[in-house]
Amino acid sequence: MNEMQVQMWDNPRFRNWVAVARACQLVQQALARELKPLDLKPPHLDIIVNLMRSEGISQQDLAHKLLVGRSNMTMLLPQMEERGLIERRPDQADRRVLRLHLTAQGKALAKRAIAIQSDLIDEVMSVSSPEHCEIIGDAMRRMTALMLERDKIGMATRTRKEQKA
Amino acid sequence: MNEMQVQMWDNPRFRNWVAVARACQLVQQALARELKPLDLKPPHLDIIVNLMRSEGISQQDLAHKLLVGRSNMTMLLPQMEERGLIERRPDQADRRVLRLHLTAQGKALAKRAIAIQSDLIDEVMSVSSPEHCEIIGDAMRRMTALMLERDKIGMATRTRKEQKA
DNA sequence: TGCATTTCGTTCATAGTTGTACAATTCTGT
């Protein structure tokens, strides 16, 4: 029973991944704290950031990019709209979808929030040289690709649709 | 307004940190899915793993290690105790604290759960060479140290206690 | 000893997240 204990922490991959998860959690918590004065939470900022990149995106696609469920968007977006940060305009080509846009006020807040986030990230990533910073980012992007591919395969074997092929 | 957009994503630190956060999120989600057959959730596994390292730890110290609030432990631990995975024994030296221990059943489940987690981590970390894996882990540990130090300083300036010095 | 302060765990109200079921709309294949 004790071998398991040793085994886990002697495994470099395990040890180093745990370090990644812990750092992530701490940075997220710090971000939440520093965003509080703007009355924003990390999910709101994620939405704003993605909206700057993809004006007119649908709720579904946004949820997909953020790796959360659609219902999550239904909870968050209306309250951001009431706050005047975003607009949800119906798409007349497909009347099911709502296309999302940042308002001027939303962009102004985005600027301040992103400044906070960027400063925090600059601080935490400054523990690594630019070269190591790229190594880390590259590894994480490969990891993300791997996980998304995994999910896709899992979906294909579980659903009935693809079995036709 | 558009300069901000470019500015963010041209900043290597920003871009690479976002990759870290996304990978983390995906791995967490995958872990949750693979743990479902054992009827465990990531927080439970975190508790179990830390309990293997630190038999007899208090709820408070455990919460501190896991970077969550004490009330979180109060929510999770009793239900794990009822399930027979852990025991909470009062400390007769200090009758406020409850010392935590894994039961035999808890250890058995831990073994299976850790096998699942290790396999997943091995898979995702296999996108990096052992050398890069260490670079990543070292960076994240420095980052964690930086954040904890930051918090400590923040606490010291806010509380009254340390002002005596 | 006595009293203020701190620490540990709990309680509870609040807020955030998820999955499922649903109505409206669009797409597909005949």
Added chain:
DNA sequence: ACAGAATTGTACAACTATGAACGAAATGCA
């Protein structure tokens, strides 16, 4: 054109997480 399937956003219930207030126990300091 039309029936069946898929997609979009919503509603809701169940679950999870968090922070503040609390009581009990311990500690520090006169």
